[in-house]
Amino acid sequence: MSERHFRIWRGTAAGGSFGEHRIDVDEGMVVLDVLHRIQARQASDLAIRWNCKAGKCGSCSMEINGRPRLACMTRMNLFTDEETITVQPLKAFPVIRDLVTDVSWNFDQNKRIPPFRPGPKGPDGQYRMRQEDVDRVQEFRKCIECYLCQNVCHVLRDQSRKDAFVGPRFMIRLASLEMHPLDTADRIPAVRKEFGSGLCNITRCCTEVCPEHIEITDNGIIPLKERVVDRFYDPLLWLGRKLFGR
Amino acid sequence: MLNVSEIQTFEHDVLVIGAGGAGLRAAIECSARGLSTGLVCKSLLGKAHTVMAEGGVAAALGNVDRRDNWKVHFRDTMRGGKFLNQWRMAELHARESPDRVRELEEWGAVFDRTKDGLISQRNFGGHRYPRLAHVGDRTGLEIIRTLQDHAVHKGFGIYMECTALDLHLDGGRIAGVLGYWRESGRFVLFRTRAVILATGGGGRAWRITSNSWEYTGDGTAMAYEAGAELMDLEFTQFHPTGMVWPPSVRGILVTEGVRGDGGVLLDSRKERFMFRYIPEKFAAETAATEEEANRWLAGDKTARRPPELLTRDVVARAITQEVNEGRGSPHGGVYLDIASRLPAEAIKKKLPSMYHQFKELAEVDITRQSMEVGPTLHYFMGGVRVDSDTQMSTVPGLFAAGECAAGMHGANRLGGNSLSDLLVFGRLAGIGAEQYVKGLGAAPRIDEEQVRAAVRRATAPLNRDAGANPYVVHDDLQGVMGRYVGIVRTEAELLAALKELDRLKRDAAGVKASGASQYNAAWHEALDLRSLLITAEAVTRAALMRQESRGAHTRLDFFGEREEWQKVNVIVRKGKNGQMETRAETRPEPPRGLAAIAHASIEDLEAGRV
DSSP, X not given: OEEEEEEEEEEETTEEEEEEEEEEEOTTOBHHHXXXXXXXXXXXXXXXXXXXXXXXXXXXXXXXXXEEEEGGGOBGGGSOTTOOEEEEOOSSSOEEEXXXXXXXXXXXXXXXXXXXXXXXXXXXXXXXXXXXXXXXXXXXXXXXXXXXXXXXXXXXXXXXXXXXXXXXXXXXXXXXXXXXXXXXXXXXXXXXXXXXXGGOOOOOHHHHHOTTOOOIIIIIIHHHHHHHHHHHHOHHHHHHHHHHOO | XXXXXXXXXXXXXXXXXXXXXXHHHHHHHHHHTTOOEEEEOSSSTTOXXXXXXXXOEEOOOOSSOTTOOHHHHHHHHHHHXXXXXXXXXXXXXXXXXXXXXXXXXXXXXXXXXXXXXXXXXXXXXXXXXXXXXXXXXXXXXXXHHHHHHHHTTSOOEEEOSEEEEEEEEETTEEEEEEEEETTTOOEEEEEEEEEEEOOOOOGGGSSSBSOOTTOSOHHHHHHHHTTOOEEOTTOEEEEEEEEOSSGGGTTOBOOTHHHHTTOEEXXXXXXXXXXXXXXXXXXXXXXXXXXXXXXXXXXXXXSOBOGGXXXXXXXXXXXXXXXXXXXXXXXXXXEEEOTTTSOHHHXXXXXXXXXXXXXXXXXXXXXXXXXXXXXXXXXXXXXXXXXXXXXXXXXXXXXXXXXXXXXXXXXXOOTTHHHHHHHHHHHHHHHHHHHHHHHOOSOOOOOHHHHHHHHHHHHHHHHOSSOXXXXXXXXXXXXXXXXXXXXXXXXXXXXXXXXXXXXXXXXXXXXXXXXXXXXXXXXXXXXXXXXXXXXXXXXXXXXXXXXXXXXXBEETTBOSOOXXXXXXXXXXXXXXXXXXXXXXXXXXXXXXXXHHHHHSOHHHHXXXXX
């Protein structure tokens, strides 16, 4: 057990400041454990959003020493004993209170995405898909909706273009639908126009912070951009594919 | 005086409380049937406990082994539940789960595939054949996301970070629900003709649990306060394999899929101790030697199943005994080894979440090292007593589905039968609610004085000048339940627990939450305490009443299953004087056809003779 120094942002949309805490930390603890201990002993009304505490639900996203992380998967031994640990809410979303932000914009985006539309079943009443054809879609479906990727996306965070770009999370969701072997809907025009694929300039910051290690940029966004290019900037190639198959 | 008309109000035909698999599936069904539907989520949508289910969803699709069918699944479920399941529920579940799984595929779920492109299925404890449709070890995430993405296009009301506090009745029937918004701390009133509870279990009353923070027994407690009967609460499932180290992650689940894919349990001498714990009833269907168990794993259909895949109650007790007798691992568990059983790449492919979980939280590489595991409070078999076909509780208009409902799993749940339970009974609760709402005359009315009283009670912790710290009371409760209401129980310990719970109820009645009501964690904790304490007391009283050992309920002072206790369920309800009452209620005779299936030999079932 050792005593550690935490700085935690406290406040609301109207403003706030850092609270200082010295707190005992035990072996094996993660940052969320320490925050809970601070809650129980020093700051009972500290607002934290958390749920599974096992890296599976994506609720406890916050910025820890400047890096967006899941508090439940950030082990204390990542930091040196003398290091001050500074915890702040996600920057790209409005603060509700303390470490909790209003992420409802993301739920609104999800609703805008045209839903899955499967083709007909096989003659035996079953759908058939080969494992190698779903591996990529399964990679995208690992997403736990922690929105760390949304938080670091320059278009959303620095340029505040939430009006024009849905962000990496929903590019991945679009990709998971577009690459789903059973899906028959065409979302490519919307990927370009309504969802703003052109705004992503492939800095790969989203991929770097993904706790599920999804290759957001290379496996999701770039292939979507390529489909947009094929459709809108090489219409002959697209028409040929449409008529004669791939 | 508080003016009730100033509380934000919504009106629905049906309000579903809880947005895990059961709640989402129920809301989808209600909405599809044209009912005005609302869905209350304690967290954000898509974060509910279903997200943590790992191994798979059980359904007799017969994709991997064609001998499987609903009857074998039914038989496995009844045997796993030690014949205390509601027969009709187990039948409906086994018959309907294949359709529910295929329906998810139509809604966009992407399960792992067999070589010929169908939904693949894996082995699991207590299931005769490979039966669990899965996506690696993140099946729950796949299911909740599929339901969520399907639901958001259906146009029903979704109320996120909203906690339900009380059910309100009109002449004994459901009339409404009072809740509060986490974000603002303001109250919200739902006027509704029916309520479907889908609030899960109450594992947070224990310290070592796989359950997430929401699991405070809210539905169980609200139903109890509204006068509904609870049933089977003595059956709390301890999952045999939770993490045991480091201390802060103690209890986090390690999927049974590890054993389904060949993982073995070892004691400190590296011996596969489960061979020493095979119950007589299962001996005929369990491998006698390691050699036979390995042949079964390799696909030899003449070989019998490894003992690591016995039901959870058996494995959890065996681990406890190994540790108690000094053959445990350094941190008080046993070893779970997959590293020596599968190539590293196969482990990463089949068990990716487990690989990351151990790597990141315990610095253990499961492709090279053994895991340390021990039992963790995982699941409530008991809950709100419901009608097997309609899922309606004993309170008109109040329904329950999923973990918060009792009956489907009897004395012990099989792994994989929860995700299928959610889908089957979530849908049936929606159908039940539709029938009820259509048969209801005038809209029920909410008693405003009751609402005012509920608001006063809920705001009391904020308004007190001083009082106990709610975190400390919760921690105290977890200690009590861990100490006295664990895997093995005795009358003396259970009585000691009741005495402690009395003290804790007094403490909880006087807790103080400092600060304002906006997103105030201490206040939320203070409000959850009531549900936790009701649930904990119900479990303890039911456990005290059942004087035998069956499934997940083990009494050191009443060894073994007793014939007379197979004939009864333990019912808990709020008595007229406000005290908790328990009684043993005789079960109806099992339907003859179903009894014949449950007691048939596996050979007769496979040959179609039953």
